[in-house]
Amino acid sequence: MSAQLANTAHLILAIAVRSELDVIASRQRARQIAEICGFVAQDQARIGTAVSELARDVFGVAAAGQVSFSLSSTGMGQALLIVIEDTGPAEVDLQQLLGGHADQRLNNSNGMHAARRFMDRCDSRASGNGCGSNIILTKFLPQRDAPLGLAELSAAVSQFSSLPSNVALSEATYQNKELADALSALQEKQEELLELSRQLSERNDEVVILNGRLKQKAESLLSADRRKDEFLSMLSHELRGPLSATTMAVDILKRPPYSAEQTERMSQLIGRQAGHMSQLVEDLLDVSRISRGLVSIDKSPIDLRDVVAAAVEQVGPAMAAKRHQVTISVSDTPCIVHGDRTRMLQVVSNLLGNAVRYTLAEGVIRLALDVRGNSVALTVTDNGIGLVPESIATLFDLYVQAESSSHGPSGGLGLGLALVKSLVEIHKGSVTASSAGLGHGSTFEVILPRVADAA
Numbered sequence: 001m002s003a004q005l006a007n008t009a010h011l012i013l014a015i016a017v018r019s020e021l022d023v024i025a026s027r028q029r030a031r032q033i034a035e036i037c038g039f040v041a042q043d044q045a046r047i048g049t050a051v052s053e054l055a056r057d058v059f060g061v062a063a064a065g066q067v068s069f070s071l072s073s074t075g076m077g078q079a080l081l082i083v084i085e086d087t088g089p090a091e092v093d094l095q096q097l098l099g100g101h102a103d104q105r106l107n108n109s110n111g112m113h114a115a116r117r118f119m120d121r122c123d124s125r126a127s128g129n130g131c132g133s134n135i136i137l138t139k140f141l142p143q144r145d146a147p148l149g150l151a152e153l154s155a156a157v158s159q160f161s162s163l164p165s166n167v168a169l170s171e172a173t174y175q176n177k178e179l180a181d182a183l184s185a186l187q188e189k190q191e192e193l194l195e196l197s198r199q200l201s202e203r204n205d206e207v208v209i210l211n212g213r214l215k216q217k218a219e220s221l222l223s224a225d226r227r228k229d230e231f232l233s234m235l236s237h238e239l240r241g242p243l244s245a246t247t248m249a250v251d252i253l254k255r256p257p258y259s260a261e262q263t264e265r266m267s268q269l270i271g272r273q274a275g276h277m278s279q280l281v282e283d284l285l286d287v288s289r290i291s292r293g294l295v296s297i298d299k300s301p302i303d304l305r306d307v308v309a310a311a312v313e314q315v316g317p318a319m320a321a322k323r324h325q326v327t328i329s330v331s332d333t334p335c336i337v338h339g340d341r342t343r344m345l346q347v348v349s350n351l352l353g354n355a356v357r358y359t360l361a362e363g364v365i366r367l368a369l370d371v372r373g374n375s376v377a378l379t380v381t382d383n384g385i386g387l388v389p390e391s392i393a394t395l396f397d398l399y400v401q402a403e404s405s406s407h408g409p410s411g412g413l414g415l416g417l418a419l420v421k422s423l424v425e426i427h428k429g430s431v432t433a434s435s436a437g438l439g440h441g442s443t444f445e446v447i448l449p450r451v452a453d454a455a
Helices: 002-007 020-036 041-062 094-099 110-118 150-158 167-253 260-291 304-321 341-357 416-426
Strands: 010-017 065-074 077-086 121-126 133-140 300-303 325-330 336-339 364-372 375-382 430-434 442-449
Touching (some): 010 041, 010 150, 020 041, 020 065, 020 150, 041 110, 110 121, 167 260, 300 341, 304 375, 336 341, 336 442, 416 430, 416 442
Antiparallel strands (some): 065 077, 121 133, 300 336, 364 375, 430 442
């Protein structure tokens, strides 16, 4: 390929190499011609380096040589051809050295390494005078709108100024400039790398945070899965009790003789257990509706004092059964909120029922309803089993049930407080829990926005 290009090449410039200064001159001319051919500064420097290093190697081996520059055109485009040939003693055969059959001085030289790295091709051929060989370097010109004309190139070369008398000093000055430019480019690259490093550090921090969140999410999912299993076990337990009692009552009613009193007692038992199971199913349906955003809310101005009275009446039998001391403190000022009366009754009843469930017999339960500026505060306090600090954070999650090391679970599915929190938030309020620890009771407080008194 290079031999074919060389056969169609048009000579531009030839430089005899008889001293180290000629080697330096060949480097400068190589850069100048490369610039005219349209090569970028980096390629200009690379071409100059390959030419000067190879010319220095040839001069060191053959003591004399020549560097010629030509322009060639083929179907693949235009190419700059640079031929380095020895013109020294006839016994020197560069082709033999390049082929690795004799002294490896040139084959392993800096020039050949530079030529193979920086040029598109690096070949050799016989010199044509019966002995020796030429080294042919090929570098294809960059794409351009119109081909570079030979006359244009020759005219530009003819305008080259004479090389300075102190060509070595001139080359050192030029190389110092190249080095300064390279250092400047290196500095820019270093700043880019520092900026990239900073960005990578930020991304790494974000990845660490994301991994932390994923870990928390995974732990949360595992905890939810565990709570689900516990809930299913508790649901089975809660349903088994009423079903067993109902089955027993039905079985007794099937075995006469039985009295009217016995029939009445069994009927009441069946009714209570059916009501208990109905409440469990209703709580499950409420959880499902709220979690899917399908809960029906019919808001209107309501006085929470009436809601509290209805809730106390509803939970009263359970309180009486455990002989709780109940203290009710209600504000004289109307406690008007914009809400759904049925859902607010569900909130208060659940909080009172929770206090009853976790307070031992003859315990104390206090309910207070106050007006606090633009808010209404409902507080339910008991002296029951209390809460461990680590349980408060998840107390309002689904299927979470307060536990005591001495009393164990106190029944229920762990849905009540989750329903309270969801319903309160739907009414744009908040609910919190606090406790001094196990055996010291607990306090639940609901804050709801207050509206102007309504007729």
